[in-house]
Structures are given as C-alpha cells and as structure tokens.
Amino acid sequence: MFNPSEVFRALYRVVCLRGIQEYSSSRQLSSDLVCADIEAHIISMFSQMKHSAQSASALRRQSLERNSEYWKLLKLPLSCIGCLQRTHEHHMECGHAICDICVCIFGTPTKGLEYYYDLSSCPICQERVTFQARLVPPTCRIRFLSIDGGGSKAVVSIGFIQKLQQILNLSYPVQEHFDFSIGTSSGKLPSCSPHSC
Secondary structure, eight states: OOOHHHHIIIIIHHHHHHHHHHHHHHTTOOHHHHHHHHHHHHHHHHHHHHHHOOOHHHHHHHHHHHTHHHHTTOOOSSBOTTTSSSBOOEEOTTSOEEOHHHHHHHSEEOTTOTTEEEEEEOTTTOOEEEEEEEOOOTTOOOOEEEEOOSTTHHHHHHHHHHHHHHHHTOSSOGGGGSSEEEESGGGHHHHOOTTTO
8 A cells, every 4th residue: 555644644644734724824823733633634544444354435425424513514516526636527516526537436326217317415514415427438548539631532521421420320420429530631621520620
C-alpha cells in the first residue's frame, strides 16, 4: 500500500490550504495545523482500510453520513462535493452536485437500463431524493467525421454516407450524429450538415 502522507501532500494539501485559509484566519488558527489534522485523519482512514478490510468508498460514505449536518450547508459551484476532486456532472434536487464516479460509488445501477444509476438519498446531506443519472458509456467520447478529398473521391464518400443513413434509417442527416466533421477539398461536401457548413 502507498504512503498516505505522500498521497495527501501530492493531491490534497495545496487545495486544503486554499480552502481553509479564510476559515483558519477568522478563527485565528494556523492553516498548517488544520491541514496537519486533515492529513492525520486521512492516515487514520488508510489504517482502517488496511486493518479492517473496509473499502475507501465505505469509509467515505461513513464520513459523509457522520458529518452530513456540516456538508448540507456547503454548495460548491464547480467541484463534485462527494470527492472534492472532479467537476460536478449531475445536480440533485437538494442542491448538491456530484461527478460520474461518485454516482457509481453512491448510487445503484438502474434495473433494465445500461449506464443509468439511481440515488434515493443525497450522499452529502442525506436528504431523500429521487434522482437518476445517465452516464456516458466509456466507449462514447467525442465523435469525429473526417473525409478525405480529392475530386472524384467525394463521390464515393457521398455514396457511403447516403448508404449509412439509409441502413440506420435516421430521420436526420447522418453527419449530425457526430460532434465535429472535417474534410479536405471535396471531402468537405459529405461532412457538411446545416450545423457544420
């Protein structure tokens, strides 16, 4: 197992110092001492994982439940409040937002629907919610349509795209199924849609 102090110092220390600066100065506390307390708590959690065979997600869940009265007051506009590391991707009715990974940790897969997760309570404030998150499948990322140009090659590309649209039976141009479309010379013609030309 890796050293928890090194993990804290590499990933969290700078963020913690920035986050607690205003709080510690208003209470006339040393930011370094508060940060050292946080580091000690993380070391304790690593020790629990090692000796009691509890998972990191189970410990995180327990910590959130134990401190939910404080967490419910906190709303972060850009970060996932579940992990405090990634950008939020899902907003719940209680006002908190979490990322895809935290949805997988705290939610349960929806029966009969792939890449959907249900949450019945907010992992941060513990309020009851009716929330279903749809995750982007891991194989689905930005989609590019790129077509080579060069005079008569465009005829082949146009024919291919027309056949693809016919097979897929789409009610919209197949080019609109892509996030970005590019083409060189006459290759630009088949990649054109009302949104890309």
